[in-house]
Amino acid sequence: MxxxxxxxxxxxxxxxxxxxxxxxxxxxxxxxxxxxxxxxxxxxxxxxxxxxxxxxxxxxxxxxxxxxxxxxxxxxxxxxxxxxxxxxxxxxxxxxxxxxxxxxxxxxxxxxxxxxxxxxxxxxxxxxxxxxxxxxxxxxxxxxxxxxxxxxxxxxxxxxxxxxxxxxxxxxxxxxxxxxxxxxxxxxxxxxxxxxxxxxxxxxxxxxTELEARAIASQFHAIVATDHSRLGVFLAEWPAAVPWRDLCDWLEDLAGLCGDRLLRVKGLVSVGGVARPILIDGVGTTFAEPSWVEAAPSTGRGIVIIARDVDLDELTSISGGYSAEVRPTLKITSKRAA
Known part of the structure; x- marks a missing residue:
């Protein structure tokens, strides 16, 4: 499919x-x-x-x-x-x-x-x-x-x-x-x-709706995050365009670490050597085929992660083996994208 x-x-x-x-x-x-x-x-x-x-x-x-x-x-x-x-x-x-x-x-x-x-x-x-x-x-x-x-x-x-x-x-x-x-x-x-x-x-x-059809190229836009004690919302951002292979490896590490605690992953990432950003869209540990999309330069880049019973230190730990150039910055966000 x-x-x-x-x-x-x-x-x-x-x-x-x-x-x-x-x-x-x-x-x-x-x-x-x-x-x-x-x-x-x-x-x-x-x-x-x-x-x-x-x-x-x-x-x-x-x-x-x-x-x-x-x-x-x-x-x-x-x-x-x-x-x-x-x-x-x-x-x-x-x-x-x-x-x-x-x-x-x-x-x-x-x-x-x-x-x-x-x-x-x-x-x-x-x-x-x-x-x-x-x-x-x-x-x-x-x-x-x-x-x-x-x-x-x-x-x-x-x-x-x-x-x-x-x-x-x-x-x-x-x-x-x-x-x-x-x-x-x-x-x-x-x-x-x-x-x-x-x-x-x-x-x-x-x-x-028309709005839903346009959502494929959008990020979450400044929406207040959940205050549920077991639900965490995190934003992963890369300092520059990230090599595609490194991005794939990082997503695999994310899925392996969280398992069924990973609920939603969505966002736009700039990939090295390509003008258009790539849409990453996952439900649990299952990811849709990546899609290159048209997006204005002003559209935010980064991946929003919604997870259950996961803390920031645990998420940050998966990036330890990556070089500084391709290691994402991870933070808890009270405003987020989709």
Whole structure:
């Protein structure tokens, strides 16, 4: 599923719909399926339990809906073969119908799913090309997290390109504002969708905006960082253009050090010998194919790192073996990029 920039922009979209248990993923998907613009999509539903309730709910509204089910437990815990088989089955159903290619495939994950392993599985799928987009739901009535749910919820929210605040009809205006604040604390890079009108909110969730399309060449822009005690936001900056091989080595060291504590990596870096900066974009330890992008000289350079239970000294330690010319400066930031 890894392609060049132009191929990604023209390919169908694969939407990973994630969010905690009971946060409204199935309702959001059903609302989308009720809209005429959902005519050319396929759906994969992953239910961690033995009874696929979500699949039954989703299919009940659209008898013509091309859909496959992943019922063998949470998709992020498998080796990926089940997901590949589900995609193959969905594409086979579409070919048999003679309806042409899907415009979009939506995978609704279990509320227990971590995005990173799913992305790694999708990147190994080579029988079709897709642009990948992650949407996460956040329950306005229950936006906070505890120590038990924090690792999963933080991974889901920081991976998202769009965070959809749900159940707005059940809460006050102040509660909605609080939920939006929580979303931005976890992921200032994401678009937060908290439109009160339910169908307008659904359309916004599944239709990328012009602002989102431009985000590929942007940094996080002076957004106040999280104050969550377990979530750290760091900025890595290089004093000059860095050799590409050294940058790759450093990113590998970063992923190896943090493991599943690494939640999000995104930014622009100037690479030696190349006029245009490179976009680095990672969810967990899985990185998208690097893309050379057009960016004004005034656009900031550096990589923002969002990590769980990682401190500055630990991050700084990975740069000890690099020369001063290619060693990044690492700092905790209260303002950050995306």
């Amino acid at each position: 890894r392609t060049g920039l132009q191929s990604r922009l023209s390919a169908p979209e694969f939407v990973l719909l994630t969010g905690s248990l009971g946060s409204g993923k199935t309702t959001l998907l059903c609302d989308y399926l009720s809209l005429p613009e959902s005519a050319d999509i396929g759906v994969i539903v992953n239910e961690a339990g033995e009874i696929n309730v979500d699949g039954a709910v989703v299919s009940s509204g659209r008898r013509d809906l091309p859909m496959t089910l992943l019922g063998n437990g949470c998709v992020c815990c498998s080796c990926g073969d089940d997901l590949h088989a589900a995609i193959d089955e969905l594409l086979a159903l579409r070919r048999q119908s003679g309806a042409g290619e899907f415009r979009r495939i939506v995978l609704e994950t279990s509320g227990l799913a971590m995005p990173g392993p799913i992305l790694r599985s999708l990147m190994r799928y080579n029988r079709a090309e897709y642009r990948l987009r992650i949407i996460s739901t956040l329950d306005a009535a229950n936006p906070e997290t505890d120590d038990v749910t924090f690792p999963i919820r933080s991974a889901q929210l920081t991976a998202a390109r769009s965070i959809v605040v749900t159940k707005l009809d059940r809460v006050s205006v102040d509660d909605i504002a609080s939920a939006e604040s929580v979303a931005r604390q976890f992921n200032p890079a994401a678009g937060v969708i908290a439109t009160v009108d339910r169908l307008a909110r659904t359309r916004a969730a599944f239709a990328p």
